[in-house]
Amino acid sequence: MLGNGRIRTDLALETTERFAEEHAEIRGVEVHEEYDEEKDIRTTVVKIITENGAKAMGRPQGNYITIEAPNLSAADEDYHREISEEIARHLKQLIDLEHEKSILVVGLGNQAITADSLGPHVVENLHMTRHLIREYGLKSFGRETVHRTSGIVPGVMAQTGMETSEIVQGIVAETKPDVVIAVDALAARSIRRLNRTVQITDTGIHPGSGVENHRIGLTEENLQVKVIGIGVPTVVDAATIVHDSMAHLLDALEEQEQKEFLEEMISPNLYSMFVTPKDVDETIKYLSFTISEGLNLAFSEV
Amino acid sequence: MLGNGRIRTDLALETTERFAEEHAEIRGVEVHEEYDEEKDIRTTVVKIITENGAKAMGRPQGNYITIEAPNLSAADEDYHREISEEIARHLKQLIDLEHEKSILVVGLGNQAITADSLGPHVVENLHMTRHLIREYGLKSFGRETVHRTSGIVPGVMAQTGMETSEIVQGIVAETKPDVVIAVDALAARSIRRLNRTVQITDTGIHPGSGVENHRIGLTEENLQVKVIGIGVPTVVDAATIVHDSMAHLLDALEEQEQKEFLEEMISPNLYSMFVTPKDVDETIKYLSFTISEGLNLAFSEV
Amino acid sequence: MLGNGRIRTDLALETTERFAEEHAEIRGVEVHEEYDEEKDIRTTVVKIITENGAKAMGRPQGNYITIEAPNLSAADEDYHREISEEIARHLKQLIDLEHEKSILVVGLGNQAITADSLGPHVVENLHMTRHLIREYGLKSFGRETVHRTSGIVPGVMAQTGMETSEIVQGIVAETKPDVVIAVDALAARSIRRLNRTVQITDTGIHPGSGVENHRIGLTEENLQVKVIGIGVPTVVDAATIVHDSMAHLLDALEEQEQKEFLEEMISPNLYSMFVTPKDVDETIKYLSFTISEGLNLAFSEV
């Protein structure tokens, strides 16, 4: 199958599309789609139910919610509140927010690389309450239920000398949150989705995902608490662009031949390049705001 | 001919290479190449001598010096002083620095877009002397000849509501420099050249060049003073990458057919994307330092 | 009189207060005060009418509008829209915006010094229209009257080697605006006013004002067009704080004695220090937004 080699996507939705292109059915995987015409928001839920489905999809069992909103890639006075609300709605389904929760938000990625700085920016904009509740108690909030929110920007391994998972494990062991939400910039396969798509999953963050590939994931298995992953694709590997463009040309060739041919054609230099919209600096700023408002909404309304 | 349409490069050197690929000769254009093995610096001087040559090359008559240094794309303790010196050497040939000159350095590009922020960063690192000479006189420098350096970061039209050329014309008319040096981030055709190549030209900056295309150039004709352009390619149009990759595949097709086919294949989305190395944020920082040191060297040693 | 030496304020209001403290009357100066209790905004208009008044006040004849809003120093969801509206209201009185105007906004100050970066940030947030009108005409706006807005961040002399006034004069000569609005960070005498006060004046910007003192002003005399100055005090000279605190102690001493004593007491080191709130980085961000929205409002509503 095409793209099992170096071509990658962090979006479960794009993996299902590849099967669809080949008119293949994936057993153990369910796909539901909803479209809100007024807001122009398409929400697709991919459920990977069986071990077989997980194998075919190349990702673990669980729910993958993809919110596609073409408007998201344009700046907006109220920072796309309708998307923030959609994010909040799904979080409330994945986490039981009827009861008080202690939530640690982890902003993954490299602040020094604009396209990878989504996670750190999201944590910057969050309202933290954990320290206030510890100091002044719940009464100071004038609400009955208040979630304890905390957040960390762990940095990347080249900056810290530590695996991100080591840092998060240490902090989770010390502060004992009920749930971890990890926010990350993702790589997509299609440039059409860049900065227009939010993926929410209850399977956490997996090795090999993210703009800078993670070596070790942040999962319930590692952290011993539930882990929600939220991501937005901000880059496409440059090699993917070339690969996909050429693949159409090559439909006539035999599969194995094709793959070899493509690998020969694509310059090794390309593998350290990525494709990104010209306005990525500006975009990351308001995207991070849209997501943090989604989190703020989810945690403040009980 | 391929690429006369949307595929573009700001490097004169890459235009000559396209002719070379087709084993074509360009009348009215001379190319001289030098290679310093020890420093691994290749310097190519392209001289466009006749009107015919200018037409074939798609750029005005004049000298285009290209300094290629593979090491330039890696961080370096002394910020690649050998390249700074090479830049200084060529500037001294293009500007008569034996006699005192008043020099205005213009940092073109958009500070808010990392890949386009080379020019502003270069101006930031320059040593300005014009105001000091006006206030304290030449004696305060303890040297016989001191060049009057000044610099401006004009911003881009969307930020200022003015053409960059209007701003620079106004300042040139008011402060009357002998020469303008305009520094800009460029688009290349080959990713191999990104952040590894410095182009110096005595023809200034031309419409349609730069990461964000300039609408009106900065040339001797517009400004009434000599204009030197210095540029480093920091991006490749994403469409160029795909185009070039596919072109090899298509050698068998007729030229016209080929062009139409390619234009159909390349997604319109791609035209607002660019390809850039992952470490572009870090790279712009030290590249700008290497260039400003080149300028500082040229202007301080008489 | 106290403070005629090194102690300075850029706020006309504070100068009138010094006279008031001494129960002195200033001939040739009128002061009108208004207070909006609901919004907690106090607006004071100081009119310097005669040459004598100008001499006593140490600033040129003209109108000085001071908007004091204690809430302004706290972050706010809608960026203090009520202040933006108050700024817009006064601008419409100072500039005849009934008829189409071409307006150049100049963002004074040093981007590299947080407390001095108000002007550059304001220009960043402005909606520029001049280039759009030139390219697409007025029709594209769907309004009858559209003002032509443009903006420039000239930098400071140490960065450019040029007087700010030279740069602005050149651009004004080239682009011929009807009015210049210069925005600047100011020094106050009272820490109580820091980041809580906006001063608007039709006398422009004068030598010796601003966080980094300007050497040459931006005035109608220099630029040959009307100049409005807008400023917010973001620092107090450290020497001023000490001076004012001690002055109370010293009321018993003779005036001359007092002055000498104070000058002896205040460490020369203090003169390169300033006093600033801990949250100045955050504050500058939203203050600049409040002011640019004031300008955007003034220029978009006809």
Next chain:
Amino acid sequence: MLGNGRIRTDLALETTERFAEEHAEIRGVEVHEEYDEEKDIRTTVVKIITENGAKAMGRPQGNYITIEAPNLSAADEDYHREISEEIARHLKQLIDLEHEKSILVVGLGNQAITADSLGPHVVENLHMTRHLIREYGLKSFGRETVHRTSGIVPGVMAQTGMETSEIVQGIVAETKPDVVIAVDALAARSIRRLNRTVQITDTGIHPGSGVENHRIGLTEENLQVKVIGIGVPTVVDAATIVHDSMAHLLDALEEQEQKEFLEEMISPNLYSMFVTPKDVDETIKYLSFTISEGLNLAFSEV
């Protein structure tokens, strides 16, 4: 005694000076001073030996090394290498670097407040080796002894909802370093020392120190590993400046009277202000480099 109330300094040296002013001797405290005339570096070691000494000094028993270098407050081509070397020399005395050590550097402070961002900047410039040794082994370094360096920027409580000490405790428990080095921006009493003084101590970081006071310290007691604190004073409380200036005036008054009088005089507003040099943004950049080079030197030369 003056200043036991709100007036504070994070420099042990300044506390000894206050005693000296009063010609008092402090039992249980030893002070040794060295001066390198050529480099103009003064190094003072304050040793607090007894419990009594600790009480008198208001800080725990241990060694406090203060490096004073007037030149440090000016930018310098090689980033004050002589100070980096002095820092490295003292670190080697405090930590047994003859044997391989695993070292976690913690960059304390708030990145969003320039004057408080020294710690984060230091960690940014450090060479991390821990992850490289884990992946490629010691051989890849071509040296016999290689220290395992790692680093973290934990942020401040308002940003994370967690005590800094919780975050660091978690990471220390997970990654088990032999020693923690905590770098922080400090408050001084004298503006003369701002950005010119480096304090190194083997007692860690204590509650109530730092630009933003820490609530809980980073000490061997809390972390169960040795903790070295490195700090540079970057601010003086505005109240301190006024207090100290007035204190001289008031020598004649009775002590208790004096204290009350001063507290009345100093405006409560002043307590949220600090005094800082105008060029603090630029200064933090190169100071952090000088310190991180000190650390890099200490850890790379065995």
